[in-house]
Amino acid sequence: MVIWLFAAIVGFPGRSSESQAEDQRSLQHAAAGDSGGLAALYDRHGRAVYSLALRILGDEGDAEEVTQDVFSQAWRRASQYDDSRGTVAAWLLVMARTRAIDRVRARRVRPEGRVQDDAGLTLQQLPSTNPDVASEMMAAERGQRVRRALDELPFLQRVAIELAYFEGLSQREIAERLEQPLGTVKTRMRLGLMKLRDALVEVQP
Amino acid sequence: MNAAHDELRHDAAAYALDALEPAERAAFEAHLGSCAECAADVRQMRLAASALPHTVPQVSPPPSLRARILRQMSAAPDASTPAPAVVVREKRGLPAWLPIAAMLVIGAGVSFYAQRMQARVANLETQLRQAQAQVAAAERQTLEARNVAFRAQSAMGVFAAPDVARIDLAGQPVAVSARARALWSRQRGMVFTVTNLPALPPGRVYQVWVVTAQAPVSAGLLTPDASGGGSVYFETPVDILPPVAVAVTLEPAGGVPAPTGAAYLVGKPSPL
Numbered sequence: 001m002v003i004w005l006f007a008a009i010v011g012f013p014g015r016s017s018e019s020q021a022e023d024q025r026s027l028q029h030a031a032a033g034d035s036g037g038l039a040a041l042y043d044r045h046g047r048a049v050y051s052l053a054l055r056i057l058g059d060e061g062d063a064e065e066v067t068q069d070v071f072s073q074a075w076r077r078a079s080q081y082d083d084s085r086g087t088v089a090a091w092l093l094v095m096a097r098t099r100a101i102d103r104v105r106a107r108r109v110r111p112e113g114r115v116q117d118d119a120g121l122t123l124q125q126l127p128s129t130n131p132d133v134a135s136e137m138m139a140a141e142r143g144q145r146v147r148r149a150l151d152e153l154p155f156l157q158r159v160a161i162e163l164a165y166f167e168g169l170s171q172r173e174i175a176e177r178l179e180q181p182l183g184t185v186k187t188r189m190r191l192g193l194m195k196l197r198d199a200l201v202e203v204q205p
Numbered sequence: 206m207n208a209a210h211d212e213l214r215h216d217a218a219a220y221a222l223d224a225l226e227p228a229e230r231a232a233f234e235a236h237l238g239s240c241a242e243c244a245a246d247v248r249q250m251r252l253a254a255s256a257l258p259h260t261v262p263q264v265s266p267p268p269s270l271r272a273r274i275l276r277q278m279s280a281a282p283d284a285s286t287p288a289p290a291v292v293v294r295e296k297r298g299l300p301a302w303l304p305i306a307a308m309l310v311i312g313a314g315v316s317f318y319a320q321r322m323q324a325r326v327a328n329l330e331t332q333l334r335q336a337q338a339q340v341a342a343a344e345r346q347t348l349e350a351r352n353v354a355f356r357a358q359s360a361m362g363v364f365a366a367p368d369v370a371r372i373d374l375a376g377q378p379v380a381v382s383a384r385a386r387a388l389w390s391r392q393r394g395m396v397f398t399v400t401n402l403p404a405l406p407p408g409r410v411y412q413v414w415v416v417t418a419q420a421p422v423s424a425g426l427l428t429p430d431a432s433g434g435g436s437v438y439f440e441t442p443v444d445i446l447p448p449v450a451v452a453v454t455l456e457p458a459g460g461v462p463a464p465t466g467a468a469y470l471v472g473k474p475s476p477l
Contacts, residue, residue, distance in 0.1 A: 035278050042274060047265055048258060055261035058362065064270050071274045086255075093258045101223070108367060143259035150260050159364065164224035165257050167365040171219040172226060177364050189218035190250070197253035 019044075023088035031078030038075050045089055046071070049096045056100035056166050066103070070095045101168035108168075149199035157192030160185050209236050214243055221250035262350045363438075366390030372451045374472030376401070379455075383433065385470050387451045389415075395424060395439040399453070402433040402469065412456045413437050414464055417446035426460045427453070448474060 029037025054063035163169045175182045213236045369390045376383035385399035411427040424439035453470040
């Protein structure tokens with residue numbers, strides 16, 4: 001319900017770029033049982049999915065398993081993909097991040113267990129709401145520019161963002177680890193993300 | 206609603222980064238449904254967060270993974286893989302004069318042909334060597350990217366390590382205002398950061414030591430920046446004993462196997 005309210009308020013743009021249209025066709029073919037569709041999807045996004053999983057898990061075997069899982073889910077659950085919420089590429093990367101973080105959190109064996117339900121994407125796991133920018137981001141050059149923007153962030157902003165996104169720590173855990181007040185961590189995350197967003201806007205044509 | 210907004214609006218970034226605890230997330234989502242300001246904010250934050258996967262070093266998965274993924278699909282009962290189309294060539298009858306003509310052509314051109322073949326083989330060998338050099342270069346790049354990925358993962362991983370211990374270092378009489386902190390994890394290594402170190406005299410370098418019950422182990426050399434700050438990531442050797450202290454000494458450029466110079470910073474572990 002919340003999702004639809006949110007969608008209505010934000011007014012997701014329904015535009016899609018050429019590569020997104022190609023991805024959607026490949027996804028439909030894969031869902032219909034055509035392995036060529038899956039192969040095309042893998043050839044375009046396998047490297048990005050694997051690299052993200054490897055960064056989060058630090059283990060090549062685990063990263064391969066997550067990648068295999070993501071592409072297996074892609075054709076089995078193709079019907080769950082909704083293009084109004086983001087690009088196919090962003091959908092695949094969100095699945096990769098969620099599955100990799102689930103493994104990290106399971107390794108950490110925390111008593112309160114934040115391991116998330118596998119069945120579908122919750123609102124907070126939705127990818128970018130702007131398909132055009134997200135698909136544009138696939139270009140390596142843009143990735144590098146965001147990487148530079150991330151590198152240029154003050155230490156606390158960068159560490160807070162990376163601990164959340166790549167290590168799966170909550171903001172409270174980050175505050176404890178960095179011995180910072182919770183409010184400071186919230187502010188640092190916000191400032192850091194704003195700067196990354198500015199870097200994204202700069203690289204838009 | 207306004208009181209809730211004032212309290213919750215600061216959670217948009219953590220929400221986009223999936224860094225809210227379940228109860229916090231539920232509260233934020235409930236608010237989000239009725240607050241256009243926070244919804245717009247989340248949209249911006251999520252746009253930035255969606256770029257994060259593209260900041261990681263891009264590493265090619267092994268080719269076997271692609272085959273495994275495609276095999277898994279064709280092995281599934283509900284997937285109907287179309288059979289590959291078989292191309293059937295029609296067989297045409299050859300003109301009767303062709304073998305003779307071919308023999309004549311071959312006979313006349315055989316030496317020319319042999320020369321051409323030699324040139325072609327030489328050319329192919331050159332191409333093969335070039336291709337081999339390219340493969341070697343690509344392998345080096347892949348290895349390099351893996352190392353970068355591994356180091357980034359390791360340094361950040363220390364913060365998240367379950368066995369992390371903190372070691373605060375105090376400035377010694379030669380550097381009273383210097384401060385440093387080491388985060389130590391036996392599994393994931395040590396991250397060491399320092400501020401206010403005095404500028405280095407020429408030909409000297411700071412060396413960081415992990416002091417164990419056995420002996421001090423060098424954790425790396427440190428050349429501070431203009432403000433006397435710097436950091437070192439130390440990959441823990443497998444057989445290292447737990448640290449009883451971490452210290453920084455001034456040593457000849459290039460470093461030394463065991464500390465010889467004055468101690469600038471010293472600290473002992475405390476539980477995190």
